[in-house]
Amino acid sequence: MSERKRVEAMAWVCPVPLRQYDRVLLGHGGGGKLSAELVEHLFVPAFGSAPEHGLHDSAVLEPGEGRLAFSTDSYVVRPLFFAGGSIGEIAVNGTVNDIAMSGGQPIALSCGFIIEEGLAMDTLGRVVELMAGAARTAGVSIATGDTKVVNRGAADQLFINTAGVGRIPDGVDIRPDRASPGDVVIVSGEIGVHGVAVMSEREGIEFGTRVRSDSAALNGLVGAMLDAYLDIHVLRDPTRGGVAASLCEIAAAAGVGIKFEESLLPVPAEVAAACSFLGLDPMNIANEGKLIAIVPPEGVDDVLNAMLSHEHGAGAMVIGTVNDEHPGVVTAVTRLGATRVVDLPLGEVLPRIC
Amino acid sequence: MKYLDEFNDPVLAKSLFDEIRRITTQKWSIMEVCGGQTHAIIRNGIDQLLPDDVELIHGPGCPVCVTPLGVIDKALDIASRPDVIFCSFGDMLRVPGSSRDLFIVKSDGGDVRVVYSPLDAVNLAEQNPDKQVVFFAIGFETTAPANAMAVHMAKERGLDNFSVLVSHVLVPPAIEAIVGSPDNRVDGFLAAGHVCSIMGTWQYGPLVEKYNVPIVVTGFEPLDVLEGIRRVVAQLENGEAQLDNAYARVVSDQGNVPAQKMVEEVFEVCDRNWRGIGQIGVSGWRLAPAYRSFDAEYRFDVVDLDAPESELCRAGEVLQGRIKPNECEAFGNECTPRTPLGATMVSSEGACAAYYQYRRLTGTPVGI
Known part of the structure; x- marks a missing residue:
């Protein structure tokens, strides 16, 4: 397991290219330049998972021999931050744990954000940093993701879906x-x-x-x-x-x-x-x-x-x-x-x- | 933990069980009146560990369970209206009305909120001047002072968008209805400690004298309940009938006088329907005339809305100890914890729900 990097998420500062917007706009999920900026300046640096061959529609994994555990969960927590955790850690740990309950060691997670228009960019940044920290602690990469922004009132601040695959060691049969x-x-x-x-x-x-x-x-x-x-x-x-x-x-x-x-x-x-x-x-x-x-x-x-x-x-x-x-x-x-x-x-x- | 661990000690509990067994020489039926005590009894399995001769009858003291169908339907009607924020204690949300419950109203777009205090609802009214905020004021004497205080505060603050749907019920008239019934089989009562912490013990002396029945004011932790039972059995075995207070660390004879004053100012005594039992005279509270403008029944014009109870349900007889749950034909058939017809199946510690679970354990078929 990789050593947990100290994350100062609460002191997170928006990277320069995103500072122009202190709130998430519908356009940040629109697939245009704003979306690309969000990926380039927020998700990729935090998750550290830009693949060698550039960003693509899917992550490519090499699972090797044996069986895989595969699980997904959606996270809707209010408030987003609470004593001892946040929606970010829960979104990573929850899916890692679901995989682990089959005896699987997680290989990679996907991550889908559904963001309510108007969410503070700082809030999103903090959540992403906390997710990244949780993933490092668990020793799993967040390999692919998606962002949608919905109209104000159509979601409660931020919903996260993660899915993950993990490898189950030979001889393990947990159900x-x-x-x-x-x-x-x-x-x-x-x-x-x-x-x-x-x-x-x-x-x-x-x-x-x-x-x-x-x-x-x-x-x-x-x-x-x-x-x-x-x-x-x-x-x-x-x-x-x-x-x-x-x-x-x-x-x-x-x-x-x-x-x-x-x-x-x-x-x-x-x-x-x-x-x-x-x-x-x-x-x-x-x-x-x-x-x-x-x-x-x-x-x-x-x-x-x-x-x-x-x-x-x-x-x-x-x-x-x-x-x-x-x-x-x-x-x-x-x-x-x-x-x-x-x-x-x-x-x-x-x-x-x- | 202070006041939890001390009153949950298995060794002390065993000595109380032993003592109850030692002094019991014949069959006694004891009713615990309060739903909180029923919860403690079922949760800890106290009923299983008592001698066979001591039978506990779970009385009509769960405010959720005894709120009549008609009142639930009024709540559902009001909560469905677009300009209303309907506030309730959590466990009222799943109590079924004639055709649905508050959860279903919420999913249909009603603004239904769980609050932990009626004062939260008053604050909501202040924060939402363009909405009507309604609080579902149910319960026994225990919840009445805070509910009265909420109405009092709303009046002081001049809030014309706050109202309460009142279905308050009172313990002494319920005890009298049961003990005064010609086929009563209750030999002694555990009175509800928290109700008495508000009202004191003075209301119960006349009942003890009139019906020659022991009444012991009792708390809610396992040792409290056992001590209450021990004192009732001791009186019965000695041929005595007295009012006794086994919860003196909380309950005084005069009770909480300022709370009583607040209740007297805001409420007045009225007749009430009890789900599963029917009408009991002067057994509840409604808003006094000076506060009538805060009555949601009038504000939303649902005074005459009523709903007949299920004809199949025999909860009233179960509540009074006249039949066992499985003697009701609907038990396990039309009536299950998922589709409760009456009070005693609604709450997880209601007599019928508890019986249903016990049947699952013993593998006895539930229903026909």
């Missing part, structure tokens, strides 16, 4: 339906942090200590885990819907039951307080730098040790097991020792009144 009775469920660290960070920023609610998003690329962690034990059955990054949704989806896909101990879930005090205050459940809150691993019992020690020695897995915990007692259903053993069913939330997670 949700491989969860088998007897397997052990591990989470990589404290849950609920990202969702609470964004929520507190969005709603202007403070919860004592400032909660910072956990946004991180997990391909390095996954690589270390696979180096320690190849036959990991399932990996999942519990983003929207949180740990609860991920476990429910795995249980449904594999036709197995999953049972975990609530007291073992690593929930930071600030997240617990925020959730208690708003009537939310930390298990439903989004994470952006955590994973769930389902591993056969004989691999648990190796995987856990590899996780604990990695910066993004230092808080890893075994939380439960896979069983054949209640197929398709996830249960939690409460702190008091009772058992309850954990279900997928129907849609948006909503604060409760009572």
Whole structure:
């Protein structure tokens, strides 16, 4: 992994040729000179990926032997910048993580910007710098991209789509339906942090200590885990819907039951307080730098040790097991020792009144 | 964490479970009135760990669940109007009206917003003078003071574009409707701690005396709930019926007097329909005449809008402990958490929704 270059994104200054416009115009997505200036003076310098043969309609990759993981995700975050991250890091890390959850090491990302006319050029510049920094940290290049500018009101400031391909090492077979009775469920660290960070920023609610998003690329962690034990059955990054949704989806896909101990879930005090205050459940809150691993019992020690020695897995915990007692259903053993069913939330997670 | 961890201690909880088991010699049915307590009970599995002889009946204390269909339809009608910003607490958004919910209104172009305080809605009204801002003022005595304060502030600030759709309900009349019913099976009540933090405990003494029923003011963390249950069982086993306060760290006898004064100024008592139960006399609040101009029902002319409850739904009987959810023919058939017909299936901790989940776990077929 390449060393992370210190990005002073918040102090980003528009390059000279772009300074004439302090806001993005419709023309910046029009395919003419303004578009070309944006690519030449903003994207290419930041992403450092101008190919040897000049800019072309597509990037050309040489994937080599073996299987590829391929994933895409669109990022619509409000506010664009929040404690511990921004739409830029999330757009890179989210897709890198989706690839990593198949065991893939990312080779290249594409990046599509949909920009609302009038967005401050500085804002776009900061986001691009933060994306570039995140890509360097993850060791992936942003190889191709596209920019569209839409009329004011037709988008909320800035939407980003990224897609990516990654190479899956031989012998790796990670998919949700491989969860088998007897397997052990591990989470990589404290849950609920990202969702609470964004929520507190969005709603202007403070919860004592400032909660910072956990946004991180997990391909390095996954690589270390696979180096320690190849036959990991399932990996999942519990983003929207949180740990609860991920476990429910795995249980449904594999036709197995999953049972975990609530007291073992690593929930930071600030997240617990925020959730208690708003009537939310930390298990439903989004994470952006955590994973769930389902591993056969004989691999648990190796995987856990590899996780604990990695910066993004230092808080890893075994939380439960896979069983054949209640197929398709996830249960939690409460702190008091009772058992309850954990279900997928129907849609948006909503604060409760009572 | 202060006030969370201490009241969630598994060792102390076990000693309370043991004590309840030790003193219980016969069958008792205890109703927790507040939806927040039901949530704590289901979330922690307290009902599973009590002795078989202690049955908890989940009462009508979830304000979202008991808001009648007619009022939801009024909200949907108002929220659909082009000049309106409709503000609500989050969990009202998915409560189904006759044909849709607030999420669907939003997707159809309605300006529906989740707020965390009614005062946010007042500020929105100030910031959007060309819009009508309506706040959906639902809830028990707990949410009423802030809602009253919002109306009071709007009047002080001279905001003629702010109004509230009120569907406030009151705990004591609901308890009386249940305990006074000829086929009542509730032996004792856990009164809602947060309601009492506003109103005090003085309203409950007359109920205890009139119906000879123990009422224990109870909090919301697992140990609070268990202590409330223990005190009710102890009274029942001793043949006593008293008003007791097991939540004294928050609740005083007189309650929050300034909050009560604010409520008295802005609201007046009225009859209310309860979803699943029907009409209960003097069981709610509406805006007092001096504040009637802030009433969204009049401003948007929806006073007479009404909607019949589902004929299939037997939520009222479930809420009063007369039938188990699966004894209702609609359970798991027409009525599921995804397509709820009544109060008790709407909220995830409603008695029917909780029962539905439990059936999934045990592999019992849900529905016919």
